[in-house]
Amino acid sequence: MSNLERLQKVIAQSGVTSRRKAEKLIEDGKVKVNGKVVTELGTKVSPNDKVEVNGIQLEKELPVYYMFYKPRGVISSLSDDKGRKVVTDFFPEIDERIFPIGRLDYDTSGILLLTNDGNFANLLMHPKHGVEKVYVAKIKGIPSKTELARLLKGVKDKGEVLKAIRYNILSVDRKKGTMILELTLQEGKNRHVRRMMEQLGYPVLKLKREKYGLLTLDGMRVGEHRPLTPKEVKQMRNHATD
Missing domain, CATH: 3.10.290.10 (RNA-binding S4 domain)
Structure with a gap:
């Protein structure tokens, strides 16, 4: 071959x-x-x-794959002109030139994958592969079922249609006027969840990505990272191409 x-x-x-x-x-x-x-x-x-x-x-590096539990207040980039913390600051022991697959907003926590394998990154990020990502959002206000149904149809913002493929109400605090929602997306447009909820009139107070494809944060603490196992890398490839 x-x-x-x-x-x-x-x-x-x-x-x-x-x-x-x-x-x-x-x-x-x-x-x-x-x-x-x-x-x-x-x-x-x-x-x-x-x-x-x-x-x-070009340096020929062996491919590496990491899962990172990104804290809030960290930039999903390799550098920041304002001197803020970036994701690679949490990988001082890694020699390979790794970069984040996609991004999580500065104020969003949760799963972020990093690698030096551009093919793997492109596979997971390409919209046609529709790798599911699950977010948990605490929102201000308590939308009705009718309003939440709009998430599945899609809401327009700045010429883009933003939508979720599933939602689940986790809890409602009527006293504080807040709701906790689980949202599943197949796309990852810039500030997708925040913009979508703002268009409905229910701004996001707190946001976390809890699942990326088959990967979860089980057993990890904020700021920690671990290498993906060869089995997990294979599963993610298969999941993206199914």
Whole structure:
């Protein structure tokens, strides 16, 4: 079996950038293979080829996969120009160049996956694969069943349709005027849950992602991380492609 891979795929797998951006870098003449500039998108390379992006050689790392219980008040990024804490600050012992798969808002806690495998990240994030994510939201106000049904049909915000595929009322505090909702999404648009609930008129007071595909936070504390087992990685791949 051939071990040749498309150049843009190899760049994306290294975690340097997305496949789409890798294609642009190739077309712009920013990529070299064995010292020669390559601008052809169909180019294939072997593991022995030396690939450089913007003059920096890609390092061949073994793929790693981590689950992180992100606290509130942490940026889902590799750096922050305001000096705030970022997710990779919690991985000082990791040598590999890992990056978050998708993101969780600054004020949202819960499951976040990190890896250096761009293919795996793209697989889980692609909307067509519909990997389910379960959130628990504490909201201000007590919506009716009719109002909550709108979540399943979708609500519009800034030209986007935001919806949940399931919801479950966990508790209602009539004295404080709050409700705790479990929401299952197949998409992950920016501030999806918060924007969706704001459009209904019930702002989110607290938000946590409790499940990502088959993965849960069982046995983990806020700020902790652990490697995914090979079985979990395989299950997540299969779950995304089913």
